Amino acid sequence: MKLRYLSLSLSVLLASCASGPAYHLDGNRLVLDKNGGQLVLTPLDEDAIQAEFLKAGAVQPASRALVPQQAVKAELTERGNTLVYSLPGMRAEIDKTSLAVSYYRGEQLLLAESSGFLGQEGVNLGFTLQQGEKLMGGGERVLGMDRRGHKLPLYNKASYGYTTEAAQMYYSLPLVISSQKYLLLFDNTASGEMDLGASQGDQMTFSAVGGRRAYVVVASDHFAGLTEEYTQLTGHQPLPPRWALGNFASRFGYHSEAEARDVVKRFKDAGIPLDAIVLDLYWFGKDVKGHMGNLAWDKAAFPNPEQMISDFKKDGVKTVLITEPFILTTSSRWDEAVKAGAIALDASGEPATYDFFFGNTGLVDVFSPKGRDWFWDKYQGLLDQGVAGFWGDLGEPEVHPSNLVHGEGSSDELHNAYGHRWAQLVYDGIGQHRPDMRPFILMRSGYAGSQRFGMMPWTGDVSRSWGGLKPQVELALQMGAQGLGYIHSDLGGFAGGDKFDPELYLRWLQYGVFQPVFRPHAQEDIAPEPVYHDAAIQKQVGDYIKLRYSLLPYNYSLAFENSLTGKPLMRSMLMQSDDVKDFDNHHSYFWGDAFLVTPVTEPGAKTVTTQLPEGTWFDFWTGERIEGGRSYSRATSVDTLPVLVKAGSFVPRVAPSQSTDSYSSKELTLHYWADPSVTQAQGQMYEDDGHTPDAYAKGQYQKLLFSAQQQAGLSIQLASQGRYPGMPQSRRLTLVIHHPGAVKAALLDGKPQHFARDADTLTLTFDWDGAPRTLDLQ
Incomplete structure (x- = not known):
């Protein structure tokens, strides 16, 4: 996240014309008055804009999704009957007559309102879908990766015993991610519906029984960037124990x-x-x-x-x-909960009770x-x-x-x-x-x-x-x-x-x-x-x-x-490749950046097919080298999950312990999958004590940094950053290089080292205190 700052270049501070709304800038927000309410555009980030309709005399509920952001540079200009509200990464163009808003990244139209909040009864919102546009999102659903053409309830609901199709499940989310590389969040917690071109093929609509009249548009050049930007706006998951x-x-x-x-x-x-x-x-x-x-x-x-x-x-x-x-009325806590005022009320102001599977509650x-x-x-x-x-x-x-x-x-x-x-x-x-x-x-x-x-x-x-x-x-x-x-x-x-x-x-x-x-x-x-x-x-x-x-x-x-x-x-194939042809792939996925996994979901399967991304791949179990950019089938047995490793990957491992309480990286094995097609590679391992909250922010961590260069020979560099209480002062590092090619000598900081060699790997072990080290294979 770049440092944000407030700098508004204004062509107009306050304007009004017969054919359009009055509008002004309130800090870094654009406020437009029309139809008994206000349309307010707020830059949340360089690549994100929030649109809100503040209805006259009504209270707009606060967002439960968003977290505070730093101020953002924005520019407001006029172009005929259009207001242009620009951020470094995207812009909104507002028709001054209708107040319909369209969103662009560069010259690319991302999406355009077909029916904005203004003039609408209730909480309703519509956008025009582009030809060929694909949409994922809506939270938990079993409908395929592209959910365009479906009408989806926005109401969290149990889906007991589901299998291969479920349109309504436990965790709905009022957002979509488009093949046009935008994310749209309808920021409303109420019971509602999202119609992704089901009723009208070129229309995407959102509705709710009440609540917040607001949405957020996020833009990025990369599909992974949409998720990263969205979680910046809504908050990151804290590192778990x-x-x-x-x-x-x-x-x-x-x-x-x-x-x-x-x-x-x-x-x-x-x-x-x-x-x-x-x-x-x-x-x-x-x-x-x-x-x-x-x-x-x-x-x-x-x-x-x-x-x-x-x-x-x-x-x-x-x-x-x-x-x-x-809290069941038959439970030992019922009277206590009622006395404490802990129970939701009915319309008469009394603790509401009703029956469900487990009892009266x-x-x-x-x-x-x-x-x-x-x-x-x-x-x-x-x-x-x-x-x-x-x-x-x-x-x-x-x-x-x-x-x-x-x-x-x-x-x-x-x-x-x-x-x-x-x-x-x-x-x-x-x-x-x-x-x-x-x-x-x-x-x-x-x-x-x-x-x-x-x-x-x-x-x-x-x-x-x-x-x-x-x-x-x-x-x-x-x-x-x-x-x-x-x-x-x-x-x-x-x-x-x-x-x-x-x-x-x-x-x-x-x-x-x-x-x-x-x-x-x-x-x-x-x-x-x-x-x-x-x-x-x-x-x-x-x-x-x-x-x-x-x-x-x-x-x-x-x-x-x-x-x-x-x-x-x-991570989806789409997130890694940035290629829309991978939008629908839900058979394989990346585990981090190194592993490509294809679960076996058919009984008695003898072969499994993976659509390989470009590049070079290795079978995790056999070491077989495989050229990417094609469909690849391999035999499988019930003992083996199809897993491939991307050339140029670093994967640190330790001996398994009975519990993570006994975890230690004092004995550390670092695997590297070498290939002439990968001339530069990087990797890292993050470590802290495993339980201190905000260890990284507190500076109580260590990063082990790995890099590789392969041209005439293979060179691997090791370095570290940071320290934390209880960390190993030195590690016994075993370096396993897969497919190293012909090697006559291994030099660690210029000194010859003994190494073991078999058909596919080269292995050497040495003590490492975190200081920079260089291994050259000649």
């Missing part, structure tokens, strides 16, 4: 302390790494129904929870608890100070007991009657912001009560910008079937491009399934190695944890989990990059 990248034991659910202790012991005995156990609703009640809202341990089933949590912690296992915003009002204070008090008590993370479930909310009245508006106006506000409550509370702790917040519903509260959404109650596995890449790539870089699935599938399918299970968990959160989770009819299956399954899954742990230096560096730029860990 390192353990969030480890393996989770999770199911619906562990009924007792004995069951929880058993699963942790089984992982330890099997030598399969484990970092967290997630306790579903049985921690506060013995039955599915009747107990939701207790938010206190069922001491009959969990007689000594604090000791259990402490014992798990000694083994490097963190405890994560489910919580829901529903009220809903915590996270939009009222009393509701937030009461709810946080329960979280604080659990934190004090040693709980390390929280799972917020049913936060659409799953049942949210229209007659509910919240502290900041009606349920229909605030519905899509409920999970967003809930995540903020937990995030802010942890920051105040435990400023030494990075939050871990697992939730399935939110709004634009929820990533800044540390929210890690998952794709909901997916069917435990091949049909459930198929859309997971599409969902992850869509949500990642829309700012939610930690979207993930219940590995193995959650809902249904009448018998264990080992092939499906293995394929899903293989994919999970290269997704942000590794959490097998399912209904308990079929165990989601590998330790309850036979020795062969334990070996196959255990090896993949160990691979994930060995990649922690690489994965943690991706998490760090996301925290600075918003770039997701899973």
Whole structure:
């Protein structure tokens, strides 16, 4: 982000004409008066403009999506009947008669209003779509990558047991990303609809039952830049604790302390790494129904929870608890919550109650100070007991009657912001009560910008079937491009399934190695944890989990990059290539910049086909060299996930540990895939203590920097920046160079070194204290 400054070059400070509106500049905002209201354009960044309609006599709700930005240089000029409002990266052209706004980047038209807010009843907005324009967005949907031609509800709603098509799901987002390289956010939290050319092929419309009349347009030369700019405007995901990248034991659910202790012991005995156990609703009640809202341990089933949590912690296992915003009238907390004023009200001002699957209930009002204070008090008590993370479930909310009245508006106006506000409550509370702790917040519903509260959404109650596995890449790539870089699935599938399918299970968990959160989770009819299956399954899954742990230096560096730029860990082919021909590809994806992954989603698959980007690629398992820019098919077996590595990639690895508590890079292996086609390459590894909040901003980190040049020979440079408490003072570095070519000598800072060599790799080991080093292969 460049340094922003306020500098307005004005042709007119205040103007009015018979055929057009009065307009003036208020600071760096352009304000136009017409039709009993004001159209206000505000530069949010060099490449982003917000448009708002301020209706006379009405209060415009504040944005829940945007975070404050620095001032931006802008220019206002006139060209006949057109006002031209220009930023360094884009401009808005406003017709003075109609006040219709069109947006340009250079000479390219990005999009144009067909019906702006002015003169509209309600909250309605329309744009003209261009011929051939493709649109992704709308949050979680299973409709293919291009969602043009669909009419989509803007209403977070559970989609139990979904498979290969779902138009309405847990986490809707009122935004689109266009093949014209713009992002459009309809900044409104209310129940609504987005019509992406379904009713009229060339029209994109947004509507809502009420709320904010505003939208934001972001422009970039690159598709990845749209996501980076959008997350700059709505807030970056904070770097999670390192353990969030480890393996989770999770199911619906562990009924007792004995069951929880058993699963942790089984992982330890099997030598399969484990970092967290997630306790579903049985921690506060013995039955599915009747107990939701207790938010206190069922001491009959969990007689000594604090000791259990402490014992798990000694083994490097963190405890994560489910919580829901529903307080049943049969729960032990109902009277307390009502007395505290924590429950959302009905139209008569009484605590609203209604029936849903789990019983007769009220809903915590996270939009009222009393509701937030009461709810946080329960979280604080659990934190004090040693709980390390929280799972917020049913936060659409799953049942949210229209007659509910919240502290900041009606349920229909605030519905899509409920999970967003809930995540903020937990995030802010942890920051105040435990400023030494990075939050871990697992939730399935939110709004634009929820990533800044540390929210890690998952794709909901997916069917435990091949049909459930198929859309997971599409969902992850869509949500990642829309700012939610930690979207993930219940590995193995959650809902249904009448018998264990080992092939499906293995394929899903293989994919999970290269997704942000590794959490097998399912209904308990079929165990989601590998330790309850036979020795062969334990070996196959255990090896993949160990691979994930060995990649922690690489994965943690991706998490760090996301925290600075918003770039997701899973990246679409489109995001990497910038070529519209890759817009629809949801079969393969990049894990960071190095790995190209193609999950197997068909039973009994013998071959897998990947549309390779340009360049040179290597099979991660066999080392085979492959030329890109074509369709590539390779044989596959149930043991092997198709993974390719891009030539010129640096990938740091460590020996897998039983838990990230034992993580250390003191023994570090650095892999480099060399090829004559790559003459210059760079890489980096980010490291800190894994738990200090804002470690990078505090200067408590180290970066290891790698670069390579290959012409007559191969030269690799190593350097480092920064320090943090507890870091290795020196590392035993093993450098593995794949496909180095003919090598007669290896010189480290000019001194000959012994190296090992086989057909595809060259390996040498030396001590490195972080000082600059150069390795030359001759």
